[in-house]
Amino acid sequence: MSFKVNLKVNGKEHVLEVPAHERLVDTLRYRLGLTSVKEGCGRGECGTCIVLVNGLPRHSCLTLTATLDGAEVLTLEGLAPEGKLHAIQLAYLETRGVQCGFCTPGFMMMTKALLDTHPEPHQEQVKEWLSSVLCRCGSYHYYFAAAKLAAKYIKEGKIYFDEKQVREKYHMKVIGR
Amino acid sequence: MSKPDYVQIVEEMFTKTKDKPTKEFTYLGKHVVRWDAISKITGKPLFTADMINLFKNAVFVHSVRSKYAHAKIKKIDYSEALKYPGVLKVITARDIPGINDVGYVLPDQPLLADRKVRFIGDTVALIVAESLENARDAGELVNVDYEPLPVYTDVLQVMDLNGLTEKEHVLIHDERGSDVLSRYKIRVGDVEKAFKEASVVVENKYRTPMQEHAYLEPEAAIAIPEPDGSVTIYAKTQCPFDTRKAVSNVLGLPFNMVRVVAPALGGGFGGAEDVGNEIAAKAALAALALKRTAVVLHTREESIIGHTKRHPMVAKYRHAASKDGTLLAVDADIVLDTGAYASLGPFVGWRAVVHSTGPYKVRNARVDLAVVYTNRVPAGAFRGFGNPQVTFAVERQMDLLAEELGMDPVEFRLKNILRNGDRTVHGQLLDHGVGLEDAIKRALEISGWSEKRKLYSTLKGPARRGIGIALMYHGNSIGAEGADFSTVSLIIQRDGSIIFRTGLTDMGQGSLQGLVNIAAEILGVPPSYFKIEPPDTAATPDAGPTVASRSTAMGGNATLVAAYKIRQRLNKLAAEMLGCVSPEDVVIEAPKVYCKDQPDHHITWKELIEQTFWKGIPIQEFGYYRAPPAEWHEETGTGQPYFTYTFGAVVSDVEVDIETGLTKVVEATVVYDIGRVVNRTGAEHHGVGGYIQGMGYALMEDTVHSENGHVYSTSFSTYHIPTGLDIPERINVDFVEAGFIRGPFGAKGLGEPSIVAIAPSIVNAIAHAIGSKQANRLLNRIPATPDFVRGVLKRAGLAR
Numbered sequence: 001m002s003f004k005v006n007l008k009v010n011g012k013e014h015v016l017e018v019p020a021h022e023r024l025v026d027t028l029r030y031r032l033g034l035t036s037v038k039e040g041c042g043r044g045e046c047g048t049c050i051v052l053v054n055g056l057p058r059h060s061c062l063t064l065t066a067t068l069d070g071a072e073v074l075t076l077e078g079l080a081p082e083g084k085l086h087a088i089q090l091a092y093l094e095t096r097g098v099q100c101g102f103c104t105p106g107f108m109m110m111t112k113a114l115l116d117t118h119p120e121p122h123q124e125q126v127k128e129w130l131s132s133v134l135c136r137c138g139s140y141h142y143y144f145a146a147a148k149l150a151a152k153y154i155k156e157g158k159i160y161f162d163e164k165q166v167r168e169k170y171h172m173k174v175i176g177r
Numbered sequence: 178m179s180k181p182d183y184v185q186i187v188e189e190m191f192t193k194t195k196d197k198p199t200k201e202f203t204y205l206g207k208h209v210v211r212w213d214a215i216s217k218i219t220g221k222p223l224f225t226a227d228m229i230n231l232f233k234n235a236v237f238v239h240s241v242r243s244k245y246a247h248a249k250i251k252k253i254d255y256s257e258a259l260k261y262p263g264v265l266k267v268i269t270a271r272d273i274p275g276i277n278d279v280g281y282v283l284p285d286q287p288l289l290a291d292r293k294v295r296f297i298g299d300t301v302a303l304i305v306a307e308s309l310e311n312a313r314d315a316g317e318l319v320n321v322d323y324e325p326l327p328v329y330t331d332v333l334q335v336m337d338l339n340g341l342t343e344k345e346h347v348l349i350h351d352e353r354g355s356d357v358l359s360r361y362k363i364r365v366g367d368v369e370k371a372f373k374e375a376s377v378v379v380e381n382k383y384r385t386p387m388q389e390h391a392y393l394e395p396e397a398a399i400a401i402p403e404p405d406g407s408v409t410i411y412a413k414t415q416c417p418f419d420t421r422k423a424v425s426n427v428l429g430l431p432f433n434m435v436r437v438v439a440p441a442l443g444g445g446f447g448g449a450e451d452v453g454n455e456i457a458a459k460a461a462l463a464a465l466a467l468k469r470t471a472v473v474l475h476t477r478e479e480s481i482i483g484h485t486k487r488h489p490m491v492a493k494y495r496h497a498a499s500k501d502g503t504l505l506a507v508d509a510d511i512v513l514d515t516g517a518y519a520s521l522g523p524f525v526g527w528r529a530v531v532h533s534t535g536p537y538k539v540r541n542a543r544v545d546l547a548v549v550y551t552n553r554v555p556a557g558a559f560r561g562f563g564n565p566q567v568t569f570a571v572e573r574q575m576d577l578l579a580e581e582l583g584m585d586p587v588e589f590r591l592k593n594i595l596r597n598g599d600r601t602v603h604g605q606l607l608d609h610g611v612g613l614e615d616a617i618k619r620a621l622e623i624s625g626w627s628e629k630r631k632l633y634s635t636l637k638g639p640a641r642r643g644i645g646i647a648l649m650y651h652g653n654s655i656g657a658e659g660a661d662f663s664t665v666s667l668i669i670q671r672d673g674s675i676i677f678r679t680g681l682t683d684m685g686q687g688s689l690q691g692l693v694n695i696a697a698e699i700l701g702v703p704p705s706y707f708k709i710e711p712p713d714t715a716a717t718p719d720a721g722p723t724v725a726s727r728s729t730a731m732g733g734n735a736t737l738v739a740a741y742k743i744r745q746r747l748n749k750l751a752a753e754m755l756g757c758v759s760p761e762d763v764v765i766e767a768p769k770v771y772c773k774d775q776p777d778h779h780i781t782w783k784e785l786i787e788q789t790f791w792k793g794i795p796i797q798e799f800g801y802y803r804a805p806p807a808e809w810h811e812e813t814g815t816g817q818p819y820f821t822y823t824f825g826a827v828v829s830d831v832e833v834d835i836e837t838g839l840t841k842v843v844e845a846t847v848v849y850d851i852g853r854v855v856n857r858t859g860a861e862h863h864g865v866g867g868y869i870q871g872m873g874y875a876l877m878e879d880t881v882h883s884e885n886g887h888v889y890s891t892s893f894s895t896y897h898i899p900t901g902l903d904i905p906e907r908i909n910v911d912f913v914e915a916g917f918i919r920g921p922f923g924a925k926g927l928g929e930p931s932i933v934a935i936a937p938s939i940v941n942a943i944a945h946a947i948g949s950k951q952a953n954r955l956l957n958r959i960p961a962t963p964d965f966v967r968g969v970l971k972r973a974g975l976a977r
Contacts, residue, residue, distance in 0.1 A: 038394070039226070040393045077220060089219065093218050096208060103443075136393050136870065137685050138868070138870060141908065143901075171214075172690075174204065
């Protein structure tokens with residue numbers, strides 16, 4: 001049995017026909033090609049599939065697309081307009097914690113959810129929220145620092161950055177001490 | 178015999194720069210933003226499973242796995258499965274065109290089980306279907322008639338720790354006539370005499386767990402049949418050339434008919450070796466049989482059951498020391514559980530025995546080590562490769578000895594560590610580049626060891642603090658295991674941009690950035706001029722495997738050689754163009770190129786490169802480097818097992834709740850002598866990430882098997898890895914740069930060393946926190962879970 005679902009994903013309206021058992025992670029990855037959404041466990045344990053549904057963080061592997069008629073979904077692809085990078089992305093870049101990059105989208109979406117609800121989070125809140133995502137390379141400390149730096153940027157009104165300028169400034173450049 | 182040019186070049190560059198502080202280099206040892214950082218923060222890199230979208234009309238391959246951990250296969254009936262909707266084909270052992278084997282070191286592991294199954298993850302058939310769901314469903318309909326055999330999940334059911342003799346049992350590998358995979362030993366000096374003369378002897382048994390890599394990206398492979406009968410495979414593999422060899426073997430095709438590309442990898446840690454070969458071979462079998470693109474995609478459960486783990490160890494150690502704290506002798510029996518198949522077990526066992534006496538001056542040693550089959554999930558390569566197991570035992574023993582002697586654990590270690598001019602237990606002379614003492618001193622200073630060690634000893638009450646130290650050394654690269662070489666390709670394009678490629682993979686560690694930093698430093702061009710292409714067996718020379726902390730040391734040397742040769746040619750041409758006195762005087766600071774005494778009169782990098790095309794000067798190189806030959810005498814355990822060693826000191830500062838047994842690491846300090854820092858960001862990542870993974874090993878991780886060989890811990894709610902809430906508040910990372918003449922600018926590897934000494938430093942800290950002699954002896958296994966620590970406290974009479 002299939003369901004007709006109106007879904008707004010990263011600001012774009014979609015009308016989808018999905019079987020009852022289709023998971024949001026599969027809709028996003030395989031129907032819409034949004035492969036920043038990862039599947040690390042399929043059981044809501046690793047957090048790499050976290051996206052925002054109506055502004056709140058959800059494990060897309062535990063969410064059935066058929067239940068989302070009329071919902072709004074945000075993935076990393078939609079965090080900033082085309083050609084721009086969001087403050088969260090820049091902060092993750094500048095704090096240089098990115099390693100294999102498989103968990104990073106989940107962390108950034110969780111950071112978005114955190115900062116939307118707690119614009120000036122204290123360390124314990126950052127740790128608690130971001131502990132929803134697992135990282136085996138061990139970049140947790142860096143990602144906590146990234147969340148705080150992102151909060152600072154947003155507070156200063158710096159939300160979007162030109163991707164080209166960021167690339168020129170940072171791509172394979174020496175940073176820090 | 179004269180030295181090969183690549184050795185001369187590496188030594189020349191080291192000698193020229195050995196006194197130059199790292200901070201004076203332009204790119205080397207700096208925080209260079211890694212080449213893929215911007216694409217990763219936008220979520221764009223394609224991991225294997227992300228590429229499924231790119232292929233229309235793919236088929237999906239599901240592995241039907243065993244119901245028993247040990248059984249004979251009498252009959253496989255898949256007629257019902259074939260009738261299931263969407264099922265296109267069922268593949269069993271008899272359908273394999275080449276050789277049905279994916280054993281890594283020796284041919285003991287069928288890709289598809291035929292005669293018997295030896296663990297719960299053995300694949301008996303592959304279902305190929307139009308969708309993964311249908312393939313999985315149809316898998317339930319494959320009917321296998323098994324004759325169950327006794328299951329062994331504890332290595333001591335197969336092996337007696339006393340004397341290391343094999344026990345009477347139903348052989349798992351009956352075709353081999355024994356379930357002892359391999360044995361290694363060390364026989365140095367006169368152990369009996371040393372024990373007789375010793376004033377202190379410490380004996381204890383140790384156990385370490387079966388750690389799971391738990392990389393966040395589950396395995397995936399996509400195989401595409403090509404018109405000429407060849408196959409292209411995108412797969413999660415850390416060793417594309419090994420994967421190609423395994424697939425060629427299974428398909429019965431020459432190497433050039435199998436092309437393996439490694440896309441972005443979501444972690445490896447050694448685990449993406451064997452399994453990469455298996456999934457690639459499964460996908461390739463289906464692709465060639467169906468003439469359609471074929472996909473293998475593991476769930477987390479299949480990943481945990483289907484890929485190799487860290488070898489569990491059971492060991493008995495006896496150490497002797499004199500009254501003044503001189504280490505006199507080591508006597509040990511060690512058993513490693515390699516699970517159902519050898520995988521890299523023979524090499525893991527060898528590395529374990531090489532490191533079995535720690536980074537100390539040991540003149541008398543008897544060590545026997547056996548690697549033994551059981552019906553567990555196979556154990557293979559995992560960051561550290563046998564060394565974390567023996568180092569746990571050795572470093573616990575060192576603390577016990579210090580306690581017996583009434584010495585501070587640091588003072589005792591300092592009396593016995595390896596320094597420049599010392600010989601290892603194998604008789605290898607370490608004539609330079611041993612930075613262990615400096616590493617210890619820095620770790621003590623950063624961690625505030627002396628004050629804390631004193632202060633914590635006085636604390637009472639339920640929340641105790643403890644501080645512990647552990648040391649390590651780790652042989653770089655593969656040593657006497659096999660042909661130890663690596664390669665890169667460096668091609669300067671006509672516009673001056675550069676393509677860098679190697680068959681060494683990046684699994685997330687960022688080592689390729691280090692290689693680019695080396696090339697950039699030598700050529701005098703910024704790293705941003707480089708583009709890194711993914712490993713592709715059709716586009717790069719065989720680079721050897723990405724294992725054994727060899728990317729920086731071996732790949733770094735190959736890069737250095739390639740860049741050096743191109744630079745020599747460019748210097749000559751630029752000197753002509755600019756009229757410099759000598760090619761040596763040419764300065765390249767791209768985009769500027771000038772003679773060193775005339776900085777104002779310059780040409781551009783682009784102009785120089787353009788001229789090479791007119792003058793017929795090649796500006797591409799395949800850099801090659803082969804390690805100095807290693808040497809190992811089987812009967813005595815002596816020789817030169819590795820060409821160099823990375824050294825390190827780890828201090829852990831913990832809090833132990835005496836009522837619950839829960840340990841929390843509050844702060845950690847790691848200091849490693851890596852010769853020279855090449856890629857600072859990557860080196861720091863290893864320092865921190867290795868600590869966290871080692872902390873998981875110390876406190877929470879084990880792949881638990883039931884008595885009948887089923888795996889209990891097949892998810893992240895049953896297999897716990899450290900989360901953001903478990904990590905120490907701070908992990909201090911620092912480096913000693915003692916240099917190494919055969920390393921690129923003196924550099925050594927850090928990937929594996931970074932996990933080796935973590936667990937013992939934490940358990941030594943727990944022992945300090947508890948402060949009981951009896952508990953100190955009982956803390957002889959990891960993971961030191963709250964249950965275990967609470968049990969120790971009870972047995973030591975410290976808790977009810």
